[in-house]
Amino acid sequence: MKRIGFVGTGVMGASMALNLLRAGYEVLIYTRTKAKARKLLQEGAVWQEDIKQLAETVDVVITMVGYPSDVEELYLGEYGILATLKPGKLAIDMTTSSPMLAKKIANEAKEADIDVLDAPVSGGDVGAKNGSLTIMVGGDEAAFNKAKPLFERLGQNVILQGAAGSGQHTKMVNQIAIASNMIGVTEAIVYAEAAGLNPERVLASISFGAAQSWSLSNLAPRVFKNDFTPGFFIKHFIKDMRIALDEANKMAIDLPGLKLAEKMYQTLADQGLSEKGTQALINYYSRQI
Incomplete structure (x- = not known):
């Protein structure tokens, strides 16, 4: 599998595609806004x-887009991936999307003799750049083994x-765990500042104890600098939480923390912060950007 089609070159997708390019793969790209792919084209990617x-x-086609509706259109549209990818080939959706949609796509792909994996990731913009993402995969083991060399580059x-x-x-x-953790991290910062403590010193102490977490180590320093640049958009986090709440409802479980x-986060989105990073939760506590 040397020729890869990559769809979606946003905050994370661009870095993922770049890692594949630098690993020696031929990468063909498509995104709705060609300007977002400029750096990849300069690095040798081929525009479609x-x-x-x-x-x-x-x-193989790898997709990394925004919403389940985007995934459905890409895979199940009249001229979509399942209609045009050749039998025996592989498609990997790395978007965070609906489990039910992933199953539907897999069932239709089977009819077309196409292997499909749902493989959402965690690790944010930092993990995408460094090729250190956590990749959570659903699908047949044979298809997983076929895709593993690609995953190991990402x-x-x-x-x-x-x-x-x-x-x-x-x-x-993963998102359920992060959601409540972000509240805890943010409220810890609010408390530290109200107590007159030096936030960086506090972080140096608690980042290595029982309170340690990825969000505390990677996002709290951005908060201290008033840096709300998205490693992961608030609007996409809201989408993820709503998918999780919908699935929880189907399983008849209550998740009050989520x-x-x-x-x-919806309150922040209503205030115009939907395209900030998830660390902007601090603004829920009346801090000004």
């Missing part, structure tokens, strides 16, 4: 005018979780 043109000639923690949809369910577990986090 539409999905059909891209999917017809590659060994991440360091790559685990097959089970059948189609299992990768997306695992990502929901409900609270979704409400808090």
